[in-house]
Amino acid sequence: MKILKKLIVLTIVLIGFTANALTVTDGAIVGKMVINKRPTVVNELITVNYVFLYKSNRNSNIQIKLEYPKEYLSARFVVSLPGKPNPACKFTTSDVITCYNVEHSKEQLITVMFKIVKTFDTDKKITASIASDYDKVKFSTSKSEITIPKIKAKDGSFIKVAEKHEVAVEENQSLNYEVTKEYKDKKLTFTSSDPSIVTVDKDGILTGVKEGTAKVTIATEDDQKTVEVKVTPKAKEECTVNKVTVTKPSKFIRVGEVFSLDVKPDNTCFDKRNLKYENSDSSVVWVDTNGYLVGLKSGKAHVKIMYNGKELANLDVQVGLEKKKSNNSLLIIIVLIVIVIVVVLYFFLGKKKKDYPSYDPSDDKDDYSSSNTNNNKTKETDNEEEYFDGIDLDV
DSSP states (O other): OHHHHHHHHHHHHHHHHHHHHHHSOOEEEEEEEOOSSOOOSTTOEEEEEEEEEEOOSSOEEEEEEEEOOTTTEEEEEEEOOTTSOOOEEEEEETTEEEEEEEOTTSOEEEEEEEEEOSOBSSOEEEEEEEEESSTTOOOSBOEEEEEEOOBOOOOOTTEEOOSEEEEEBTOEEEOOOEEOGGGTTSOOEEEESOTTTEEEOTTOEEEEOSSEEEEEEEEOSSOEEEEEEEEEOOOOOOOOOOOEEEOOOSSOBOTTOEEEOOEEESSTTOOGGGEEEEESOTTTEEEOTTSEEEEOSSEEEEEEEEETTEEEEEEEEEESOOOOHHHHHHHHHHHHHHHHHHHHHHHHHHHHHTOOOOOOTTSOHHHHHHHHTOTTSOOOOHHHHHHHHTSOOOO
């Protein structure tokens, strides 16, 4: 019986010792800055992962106190990584994160985001200290310290370039930039905020795509400059016409006749919509916008052919046949000559018909009968009639 009692007491002591041993153990916290490259710009976020572990026989609330330069950094929020244990953590003060009922004996991970609020030219440190509200939990590694390299302000001082640019659709234009001496050998990258409006190649050549406004960023490893680019409508091709060939009426056009001037320019960019006609007398001839002439009444008009306000050709348009003075005088002289010739012939031929021969009694009867039957003869005088009455014609 005495031996049994001793065994029971020994067992209780061993259990108590074991329980005490489980509550007092080492824990640790490790912090790591997770970034692709060192932060270089204001408002950029810095991601820091904190991994911690403690062993115990019970869950506990864990506090992580952050020490960082608040003038330059701001602790923003706590997140977790997918697939990793996720203790319920939040900022209870501006620099203390509390994780509630953290599961013991398992590695825990939380992510803290720091925002850069001001550039700094010397390295800065962020320290995280861990503690538990269960006083039996001890951490052999209770602090984690990371260093953030100095951050130069991205003020674009490395490059000289105009703040605003303007380029037309389908037009190419250089940014015309100049980098400072320190950046002569550094690589530059060019990016457009909206390639559907404007594109930019590796040499800084802009190409307008469609009307609108976009931003183009010129960047180096540690600095950048953003400019505004406005894309305007496609520039119209400038067309210069110096002369034209015009098909003119050969002499005149008749009243009611339609004639096309058929204007042909010396430049293929010629636009007939810019062609104008100026008419000195619209009552004589009418000219439409397509260069068609219509004779209205006899007369003459002067027509000018204009292109973009510049006179390229002109012509006189005669409607109806023009009566020239020299031709009229010649016609009158010819008519007068013909009249004189006609009158002379008339009198000459008429006088020849009226010259009759004198009477000769020795003419035979046949001659007399022949002359008596002539209808064109005039009547003989009264003495001649008496003479013929005294002659006996019966044989």
